[in-house]
Amino acid sequence: xxxxxxxNSGVLVVLAVLLGEYIIMALPRAVIPKYQAAAFGEDVITxxxxxxxxxxxxxxxxxxxxxxxxxxxxxxxLLLITATGTVLPQALLAFSDNMWAYQVALALxxxxxxxxxxxxxxxxxxxxxxxxxxxxxxxxxxCMAASLIIGPGIGAAVCSGPQGCTPLFRALPYLVAGNAALxxxxxxxxxxxxxxxxxxxxxxxxxxxxxxxxxxxSSELRLLGCITAFYFLPVYGVISTLLVYLHRxxxxxxxxxxxxxxxxxxxxxxxCTLGVPLAQSRGITPAGTVRAGLCSLATSxxxxxxxxRRLHFLGGGVALGxxxxxxxxxxxxxxxxxxxxxxxxxxxxxxxxKAVTEGLGPLLFAAIFATASETIPGAPFLxxxxxxxxxxxxxxxxxxxxxxxxxxx
Numbered sequence: 001x002x003x004x005x006x007x008n009s010g011v012l013v014v015l016a017v018l019l020g021e022y023i024i025m026a027l028p029r030a031v032i033p034k035y036q037a038a039a040f041g042e043d044v045i046t047x048x049x050x051x052x053x054x055x056x057x058x059x060x061x062x063x064x065x066x067x068x069x070x071x072x073x074x075x076x077x078l079l080l081i082t083a084t085g086t087v088l089p090q091a092l093l094a095f096s097d098n099m100w101a102y103q104v105a106l107a108l109x110x111x112x113x114x115x116x117x118x119x120x121x122x123x124x125x126x127x128x129x130x131x132x133x134x135x136x137x138x139x140x141x142x143c144m145a146a147s148l149i150i151g152p153g154i155g156a157a158v159c160s161g162p163q164g165c166t167p168l169f170r171a172l173p174y175l176v177a178g179n180a181a182l183x184x185x186x187x188x189x190x191x192x193x194x195x196x197x198x199x200x201x202x203x204x205x206x207x208x209x210x211x212x213x214x215x216x217x218s219s220e221l222r223l224l225g226c227i228t229a230f231y232f233l234p235v236y237g238v239i240s241t242l243l244v245y246l247h248r249x250x251x252x253x254x255x256x257x258x259x260x261x262x263x264x265x266x267x268x269x270x271x272c273t274l275g276v277p278l279a280q281s282r283g284i285t286p287a288g289t290v291r292a293g294l295c296s297l298a299t300s301x302x303x304x305x306x307x308x309r310r311l312h313f314l315g316g317g318v319a320l321g322x323x324x325x326x327x328x329x330x331x332x333x334x335x336x337x338x339x340x341x342x343x344x345x346x347x348x349x350x351x352x353x354k355a356v357t358e359g360l361g362p363l364l365f366a367a368i369f370a371t372a373s374e375t376i377p378g379a380p381f382l383x384x385x386x387x388x389x390x391x392x393x394x395x396x397x398x399x400x401x402x403x404x405x406x407x408x409x
Contacts, residue, residue, distance in 0.1 A: 011126045011136065013186035014075075017083055018119050019143040020179040024087045026151025027168060027175075030258040031159045032102075033243050039099035048240055049359075049366035051103045056359025058110030060352045064211045067117040067348015071341055075122045078114070080183045084176060085112025091176045093169040113355060116140075117348040124335050124343045134286055134332035138276030141324050145272060148265030152258040159254075211345040211352070220337045221346060223397060224330055228353045230391035231294065231326055234301055234384030236361030238320065241369065241380065242304065246313060249377055256310065260317040267321025276328050286329040287398045293326030294395070298388040305381030333398060 033044075040047045062082075070078040089105035096102075123136045159165040215221045246252035246260075279289055296319050303316035331347065338346035365380040372379035 010186070010188040011123055013182065014079070014119055014122050015140060015143055017079065017179060017183055017187065018115065018140060019146060020175070020182065021083050021087055021115055022144050022147030023151045024090050024172060024175050024179065026147040026261075027155040027172065028090060028093060028165070030152035030156045030243070030254050030261065031165055031168075033247060033257070034254060035097065035099055037244070037247070045241055045244055045366045045369055047103060048244070049362035051107045052236070052240055052362040053359030054107040055110035055113070056356050058108065059113035059355030059358060062111050063114045063117050063348045063352035063355055065348075066112075066114040067121065067351065068211050068345040070118050070121055070348075071344040075118050075125070075344075076183065076187045078118045079122070079187060080180060082112045082115040082118055083183060084180045085109060086115055087172075087176050087179075088112075091173040093165075094171075094173050097169070110355065110358075114348060114351060116354075117344065117351040120331055120335075120347040120351075121344040124347075125340075133335050134280060134289070134328050135277045137328035137331045138272040138325065141328050142269040142272035145265045145268030145321065145324055148261045149269065150265075152261045156254050156258040211349045214338065214342055214345050215349050218337055220398070221334065221349065223394065224333055224337065225350060225353045227290065227391055227394050227398070228327075228330055228350050229357055230387055230394070231297070231330075232354050232357035233361045233364060234297065234381075234387055235323070236358045237365035237380060237384055238301070238304065240362035241365045245369070245377075250308075250310070250313070252310075252313075260314055263314055264317040264321040267318045268324035269321075271322050271325045272328060276325055279325075286332040287395055289329035290326050290333075290398075291392060291395045293323045293329065294388050294392045296320070296322035297326065298385045298392075301381045301385035301388065305378035305385065307378075 036044050036048065066078050066082060086109050089102055089109050092102060092105050119140060120137060123140065124133060127133050127136055155165075155168055158168040161167070215225060243252065243257045243260075246257065252260075276289060279292070284292075300316045300319035300323060303312055303319060307313050307316060330350065334346050334350050335343065365384075368380040368383055376382070
C-alpha cells in the first residue's frame, strides 16, 4: 500500500486536534437522545431539526467568512477559535442538564463551525503533491469515523454506572481545554506555502463575499457544491433522526445505538484510511471515489427505509460508514480547482454548503416524518436514497484537470 508523505509534523497535530473535537462531540451522542426525548416528548424531532437549521445558518456564515479569513490571517488562530467554539455546548453539560439551554448553545455553536475548512486548507498548504492530498483528506475523515468508534461507546458505558452521566459531563470541559492547549502548543503558526502572499495587506470581504465570488467564477466549484449539498442532505437527515427513529419505532436501546455508530465508525475508518489510498493506487480517480461513496450511501438509506430487524439496521450502519469516502474525493477535487491563496475560501465554501444541509437535512426528514410516519415510517430514508441516485449522475460531469485560469479568478 502506498506510503503517506509527511511534509510537516504540524499536519499530524492538526489531525489530532480534529480527532479531539470529534471525540468530544461524540461522547454524549448515544445518551443525549434519551434526555431530549424526556424533555421534549413528541416534539423531540421538530426541536432537534429547528436547532440544526439555526446552527446551519450560522455555520454557513462562519465558513464563508472564517475559511477566507484563514487565507490572510493564517490557520492557527482560526483553528483555535473554531475547534474550541464548536464544542462549547458539550462543555455546558457539565454545568446544566437543561436541554433547552443545550439546544440553544448547540444552535449558536454554528458561529464557530469552520474547523473542517481550516483543517483541509492547512493540509493543502503542507502537502504540495496533488496526488497525495486525497489520502490526507481520507485520514481527516477517518478522524470523524474513529470518534464514532471511541466516543459513543465510552459515553454509554460511563453513563451506565452508579452516578449516571454526571462523571461524563463533568469531564467534557477539561477535554475542551486540553484540545485548545494542543492547538496553542503544537500547531504551526503560519502554514501558508513559502513564496505565497499571505494577503495581510488586504481587507477580507465582509461575510465571505470573496468566497461567493470565487464560486461564481468557477463552474467546477459550483458543480462540486451541488454534489456536496445533495450528499449531505440525507447524511445529516440520518444523523439527526436515525437514533430517535430507531428508539421510538424499533425499541433500540442506547447500547444498540452505540453499537450501530461504532460499526459505522469502524467501516468509515477502514474505508478512509485504507480504502482511499488503495483505490488511488489502482488508478481510481477522485471522481470515481465520490461515485463509490454515493452508491454506499444509497444502499444504507434503502436499508434504513425498508429494514425491520436489528441486524438490518446494523448492516445499514456498515454501508453508511462506506459512504464516508465521498468527501475525501470531493475535497481533493476542490483543492485542484482553486489557487494556493484561495484554498481556505474554496474549502470554506464547500463546508458552508455542508453547514446549510446540516440544518436543511434534519428539517427535510422531520417534515417527511410528520406527514408520512403513520403510513410509511421509513419514508425519509427512501426519499434520501432517490436524491443520492440523482447526485451520482452529476459526478460524471466533474472535470479533474485542476485549476482553469479562465474559471478561477
